[in-house]
Amino acid sequence: MKHELIGVGLYTPSEAGRLTGTASGKISRWLKGHDANGKHYDPLWQGDIPTDDGPVLLSFRDLMETRVVNAFITMGVSPVRMRAALNLAREVIGASHPFSTNRFRTDGREIFLHVIEDDENGEQREHLLNLFRRQYSFREVLDPVLRTVEFDDGGNPLLWWPRGRRTNIVLDPRRSFGAPIEATTSVPTEVLAEYAAHQGEAETAIAYDVPLEAVRRAVEFEQILKGPMAA
Known part of the structure; x- marks a missing residue:
């Protein structure tokens, strides 16, 4: 790059x-x-x-x-x-x-x-x-x-908080090339959602050292992206 x-x-x-x-x-x-x-x-x-x-x-x-x-x-x-x-x-x-x-x-x-x-x-x-x-x-x-x-x-x-600040999901061009991330830990939401799909949400929270609620928000966010998303 x-x-x-x-x-x-x-x-x-x-x-x-x-x-x-x-x-x-x-x-x-x-x-x-x-x-x-x-x-x-x-x-x-x-x-x-x-x-x-x-x-x-x-x-x-x-x-x-x-x-x-x-x-x-x-x-x-x-x-x-x-x-x-x-x-x-x-x-x-x-x-x-x-x-x-x-x-x-x-x-x-x-x-x-x-x-x-x-x-x-x-x-x-x-x-x-x-x-x-x-x-x-x-x-x-x-x-x-x-x-x-x-x-x-x-x-x-x-910064862009696509679903509002309460979700703690942000796009920051200085982190992860601007991909949606969990704001506190900088883990991309796509990574959390994909891991959770195979290992479960609780295991994902442990593996990436993020709150369980953060994993659930990431999963929900990525599901929204698969369908129509309002700008």
């Missing part, structure tokens, strides 16, 4: 899709660009990990950006407007991954409204103005995505 990848997190589109509830093919298109209907579409944003002609890989910041982009597209924001909003947000916020920053909580609504008002598609403009006219409507999209994230002093995502 190259030294520059240490501490940034590392996820395949499939892993990122499981964690964020986003189709892996969609993630690949967002980060690598694609051709459709005779037209080329550039990446929605420049990922932290260069892909060149190789496989797409996401950093922790890319993962957090994916969650926000997916939330807005799910609510009906078109990819065209997402691209325009991302470009404007990069200028306003001054960050390569603006949607996942803490500052986007306050500036994001105005950024989207600016993009919508400048758009010439009247029908979709009215739809999106209705969506973002009130502050609470915007926060209904954004707050569930960002409230489980801890930010550093610069407003950049630092």
Whole structure:
């Protein structure tokens, strides 16, 4: 593993899709660009990990950006407007991954409204103005995505507690390449769940020196990942 990848997190589109509830093919298109209907579409944003002609890989910041982009597209924001909003947000916020920053909580609504008002598609403009006219409507999209994230002093995502702090399961790009871990011991939830499937939860707790409840939470978390998971 190259030294520059240490501490940034590392996820395949499939892993990122499981964690964020986003189709892996969609993630690949967002980060690598694609051709459709005779037209080329550039990446929605420049990922932290260069892909060149190789496989797409996401950093922790890319993962957090994916969650926000997916939330807005799910609510009906078109990819065209997402691209325009991302470009404007990069200028306003001054960050390569603006949607996942803490500052986007306050500036994001105005950024989207600016993009919508400048758009010439009247029908979709009215739809999106209705969506973002009130502050609470915007926060209904954004707050569930960002409230489980801890930010550093610069407003950049630092940790993600995907099921909330009470589960003690965290994604920390500085530990285990950003894989979900039991926060106190740093044991990956996948390791705990797999061992428990063969040896039982009590034996797993003893073998990895973690509380029994931590094993049960890890098992539950990994079961959730096997099905649809909300971002």
